[in-house]
Amino acid sequence: MKTTRHPRHVVSKWKKNEVLMQHRTIRSHLPDSMRFSREHLLHMLRKYKMVYVKPVNGTWGKGVIRVEMVSTSGEGTYQYHLDTTVRTCSSFDELYAAICKRKFKKRYLIQQGIDLLQYQNRRFDLRVMVQRTSQKGWKTTGIIGRLAHPRKIVTNYHNDGKLIPVEKLLAPHLRESYLPAYLATLESLGENIAEHLNSRFPGIRDLGVDVALDQKLRPWILEVNTSPDPYIFRKLKDKSMFRTVMQYARANGKLKA
Numbered sequence: 001m002k003t004t005r006h007p008r009h010v011v012s013k014w015k016k017n018e019v020l021m022q023h024r025t026i027r028s029h030l031p032d033s034m035r036f037s038r039e040h041l042l043h044m045l046r047k048y049k050m051v052y053v054k055p056v057n058g059t060w061g062k063g064v065i066r067v068e069m070v071s072t073s074g075e076g077t078y079q080y081h082l083d084t085t086v087r088t089c090s091s092f093d094e095l096y097a098a099i100c101k102r103k104f105k106k107r108y109l110i111q112q113g114i115d116l117l118q119y120q121n122r123r124f125d126l127r128v129m130v131q132r133t134s135q136k137g138w139k140t141t142g143i144i145g146r147l148a149h150p151r152k153i154v155t156n157y158h159n160d161g162k163l164i165p166v167e168k169l170l171a172p173h174l175r176e177s178y179l180p181a182y183l184a185t186l187e188s189l190g191e192n193i194a195e196h197l198n199s200r201f202p203g204i205r206d207l208g209v210d211v212a213l214d215q216k217l218r219p220w221i222l223e224v225n226t227s228p229d230p231y232i233f234r235k236l237k238d239k240s241m242f243r244t245v246m247q248y249a250r251a252n253g254k255l256k257a
Helices: 013-020 038-048 092-101 166-170 176-200 230-235 240-251
Strands: 033-035 050-055 065-071 077-082 085-089 108-112 122-132 138-147 162-164 206-213 219-225
Touching: 013 033, 013 108, 013 176, 013 219, 033 038, 038 050, 038 065, 038 092, 038 108, 065 092, 077 092, 085 092, 122 166, 122 176, 122 230, 122 240, 138 166, 138 176, 138 230, 138 240, 162 166, 166 176, 176 206, 176 219, 230 240
Parallel strands: none
Antiparallel strands: 033 108, 050 065, 050 108, 065 077, 077 085, 122 138, 122 206, 138 162, 206 219
């Protein structure tokens, strides 16, 4: 009897987003997203003033462009930020042409911009690690903070971001007594995401959920990585979280025992 093999790695951000949009609770944490086009970019900028243009298939934050409408006088002034380059455009047509030149011929999507919390004037987000258990359930095994390079918009460690304990990043924004309950909500969100994605992609075993926090500490799901790097947790001084993540990664066959 032939068995069906399910892929463990789902590359397309758009496919994962479409599945997550079907879950009412999860949907409320998803930024508005549209496929990249001239009309969609203009619509999203008028609606949100700031958006991210990112590859549908991409890793490590490569190719992500932050686009802003910085002035509404006249036709408008726009700005885009790619890697360490920041450019200002005096019209939307100029902006659109500039972005198209830098899209590397990949398929892109446009995502509602989230005004990220900052730590020492640098943007940060969180990586929530969720892994399959031997009982075929899901468990959040680690949460780590990712602090952006001072001159970059992305927080990825492989793109010059810095890995920081989440407690340290949240300390200026959240009372210590509230932290356990807040982290528990993030853990629950991660597990709900895993369970719902698993219903459509039953081959997945390890998920890295990238969560942005806005100025009201509302979590937003930026991206879900189905092949997350477990070794980022080794950068923490306390190795207990890293040991837990590695234990599950080995059990799920991601790493050699």
